[in-house]
Amino acid sequence: xxxxxxxxxxxxxxxxxxxxxxxxxxxxxxxxxxxxxxxxxxxxxxxxxxxxxxxxxxxxxxxxxxxxxxxxxxxxxxxxxxxxxxxxxxxxxxxxxxxxxxxxxxxxxxxxxxxxxxxxxxxxxxxxxxxxxxxxxxxxxxxxxxxxxxxxxxxxxxxxxxxxxxxxxxxxxxxxxxxxxxxxxxxxxxxxxxxxxxxxxxxxxxxxxxxxxxxxxxxxxxxxxxxxxxxxxxxxxxxxxxxxxxxxxxxxxxxxxxxxxxxxxxxxxxxxxxxxxxxxxxxxxxxxxxxxxxxxxxxxxxxxxxxxxxxxxxxxxxxxxxxxxxxxxxxxxxxxxxxxxxxxxxxxxxxxxxxxxxxxxxxxxxxxxxxxxxxxxxxxxxxxxx
Amino acid sequence: xxxxxxxxxxxxxxxxxxxxxxxxxxxxxxxxxxxxxxxxxxxxxxxxxxxxxxxxxxxxxxxxxxxxxxxxxxxxxxxxxxxxxxxxxxxxxxxxxxxxxxxxxxxxxxxxxxxxxxxxxxxxxxxxxxxxxxxxxxxxxxxxxxxxxxxxxxxxxxxxxxxxxxxxxxxxxxxxxxxxxxxxxxxxxxxxxxxxxxxxxxxxxxxxxxxxxxxxxxxxxxxxxxxxxxxxxxxxxxxxxxxxxxxxxxxxxxxxxxxx
Numbered sequence: 001x002x003x004x005x006x007x008x009x010x011x012x013x014x015x016x017x018x019x020x021x022x023x024x025x026x027x028x029x030x031x032x033x034x035x036x037x038x039x040x041x042x043x044x045x046x047x048x049x050x051x052x053x054x055x056x057x058x059x060x061x062x063x064x065x066x067x068x069x070x071x072x073x074x075x076x077x078x079x080x081x082x083x084x085x086x087x088x089x090x091x092x093x094x095x096x097x098x099x100x101x102x103x104x105x106x107x108x109x110x111x112x113x114x115x116x117x118x119x120x121x122x123x124x125x126x127x128x129x130x131x132x133x134x135x136x137x138x139x140x141x142x143x144x145x146x147x148x149x150x151x152x153x154x155x156x157x158x159x160x161x162x163x164x165x166x167x168x169x170x171x172x173x174x175x176x177x178x179x180x181x182x183x184x185x186x187x188x189x190x191x192x193x194x195x196x197x198x199x200x201x202x203x204x205x206x207x208x209x210x211x212x213x214x215x216x217x218x219x220x221x222x223x224x225x226x227x228x229x230x231x232x233x234x235x236x237x238x239x240x241x242x243x244x245x246x247x248x249x250x251x252x253x254x255x256x257x258x259x260x261x262x263x264x265x266x267x268x269x270x271x272x273x274x275x276x277x278x279x280x281x282x283x284x285x286x287x288x289x290x291x292x293x294x295x296x297x298x299x300x301x302x303x304x305x306x307x308x309x310x311x312x313x314x315x316x317x318x319x320x321x322x323x324x325x326x327x328x329x330x331x332x333x334x335x336x337x338x339x340x341x342x343x344x345x346x347x348x349x350x351x352x353x354x355x356x357x358x359x360x361x362x363x364x365x366x367x368x369x370x371x372x373x374x375x376x377x378x379x380x381x382x383x384x385x386x
Numbered sequence: 387x388x389x390x391x392x393x394x395x396x397x398x399x400x401x402x403x404x405x406x407x408x409x410x411x412x413x414x415x416x417x418x419x420x421x422x423x424x425x426x427x428x429x430x431x432x433x434x435x436x437x438x439x440x441x442x443x444x445x446x447x448x449x450x451x452x453x454x455x456x457x458x459x460x461x462x463x464x465x466x467x468x469x470x471x472x473x474x475x476x477x478x479x480x481x482x483x484x485x486x487x488x489x490x491x492x493x494x495x496x497x498x499x500x501x502x503x504x505x506x507x508x509x510x511x512x513x514x515x516x517x518x519x520x521x522x523x524x525x526x527x528x529x530x531x532x533x534x535x536x537x538x539x540x541x542x543x544x545x546x547x548x549x550x551x552x553x554x555x556x557x558x559x560x561x562x563x564x565x566x567x568x569x570x571x572x573x574x575x576x577x578x579x580x581x582x583x584x585x586x587x588x589x590x591x592x593x594x595x596x597x598x599x600x601x602x603x604x605x606x607x608x609x610x611x612x613x614x615x616x617x618x619x620x621x622x623x624x625x626x627x628x629x630x631x632x633x634x635x636x637x638x639x640x641x642x643x644x645x646x
Contacts, residue, residue, distance in 0.1 A: 275575035280557035
């Protein structure tokens with residue numbers, strides 16, 4: 001099992017900025033043409049949306065999470081990033097829920113096809129967690145492989161990533177188990193750690209790219225001291241020790257491949273609603289469907305790609321027949337893909353330990369618990385303890 | 387050039403007319419629709435009618451009388467394609483609440499001369515009486531889905547109407563889950579999409595207007611409802627609204643009905 005607190009080597013942060021510096025950072029991004037996206041409070045949750053400045057951030061708010069439960073609550077300080085992760089992930093910007101692929105127009109017996117130009121962006125993501133950065137890297141393998149996806153490639157290559165190291169993991173978090181956090185990295189342009197000590201409210205800044213360096217140099221900032229470094233390290237260490245859950249990933253591929261007929265799949269099928277929530281909140285799930293539409297005249301057609309899920313019936317319909325009609329089969333497919341066959345397919349686990357599938361499952365199915373249950377009672381347990 | 391436009395008929399059975407009004411309420415799509423199809427019979431819109439047969443019939447309402455049970459056969463016989471629209475036509479509607487009670491008792495209470503009333507014991511979906519080519523759900527139906535179904539008919543293709551849960555629509559539009567974040571009971575996980583997740587986007591639980599989704603795990607959802615503090619009586623009521631007679635919803639409400 002991975003027990004590192006993230007992949008980045010410890011070194012002195014490049015700088016320290018205060019709240020004014022943070023606002024200057026957001027202003028600089030706006031001036032450079034970025035749409036700045038970050039955490040903000042809406043409808044009783046911390047969601048990702050366009051933000052105009054520091055005032056839009058969830059100051060003094062945190063999230064309490066458990067299986068099937070999310071509650072926004074007040075902190076006793078004014079932390080801007082004092083929460084774990086919410087219902088949204090950055091996936092919605094890099095792999096949008098609906099994408100127009102092309103349009104066609106019929107005129108005098110022929111068709112003209114118009115490719116849809118990539119739209120939106122460039123985006124700056126503020127507040128990317130370690131688990132979320134890892135999720136973006138996983139989706140990179142999916143969308144930027146042999147057949148790059150133009151929408152994803154365009155949005156991804158232009159995205160400016162400002163990570164904020166997690167200080168407040170939730171009850172459903174297990175990034176330490178998956179080796180993705182709480183320290184974010186690598187792959188960010190800038191990485192911040194929020195420091196709240198008495199009246200002091202500051203952020204240490206790590207630089208991860210040339211454009212990050214260039215942006216930082218334009219901001220009011222101070223060099224970081226060893227004291228700042230100690231404070232930042234303490235934040236990350238505290239977070240690493242505050243995981244609400246854990247998952248034993250040792251030999252997990254073999255475990256799941258070897259337990260296709262485990263009775264636990266019947267057990268989880270009794271609870272699973274097949275509602276798709278786990279897959280749609282997952283920051284790495286990438287399944288989609290393609291739909292062709294026509295207008296009433298039949299002269300205009302469009303091809304759209306939209307989010308789909310291995311929990312819908314249509315998704316597993318092939319050639320007029322459904323290959324996965326049971327909830328047991330669908331849940332087994334999702335979890336085995338996420339944690340096992342993903343490794344064969346993309347050379348990485350599909351799970352980053354963000355806990356969203358646990359929190360946002362309406363009936364609280366817990367992927368860590370399902371793995372543990374199969375491990376405890378597997379046929380011919382490798383640990384010899386069954 | 388002679389017109390070869392297909393003909394459209396819109397029929398009403400036991401219903402509130404809301405789905406027919408959705409046709410009239412198509413606004414920007416109404417004129418293009420009239421450009422592609424001849425509206426031959428639509429009493430809600432005009433008294434002028436053209437006799438059948440019709441290429442496409444849209445049928446609103448459920449079957450509640452012996453007369454209507456006969457009339458739907460005539461409509462079917464006069465229609466090349468028959469599409470039912472709305473919760474009444476696809477499941478029996480709100481009036482299917484009679485299916486859980488004694489209609490004779492209602493007649494005695496409501497009417498001064500109950501012997502004048504000729505009605506059936508149950509309110510049933512059109513598909514229980516005649517073959518139906520496509521069922522468009524909703525109370526009322528969604529305007530966009532109606533245009534899609536008619537467009538697909540005109541283009542001889544399958545309509546892009548999905549049977550998955552409302553949750554997919556919430557997630558696509560970024561709506562925060564009202565059950566998880568607020569503790570509000572919501573029928574979204576067992577209800578078919580189509581409305582665009584209207585109620586959850588106003589922080590209300592889904593009322594199930596589009597009827598059961600393709601997969602309904604009622605024991606799991608109802609035990610979650612109980613954890614959220616929903617009483618047995620409210621549980622029964624929440625599944626006995628516009629789609630009370632849809633088999634998956636009927637099973638749930640009957641399973642939780644107090645035994646007498």
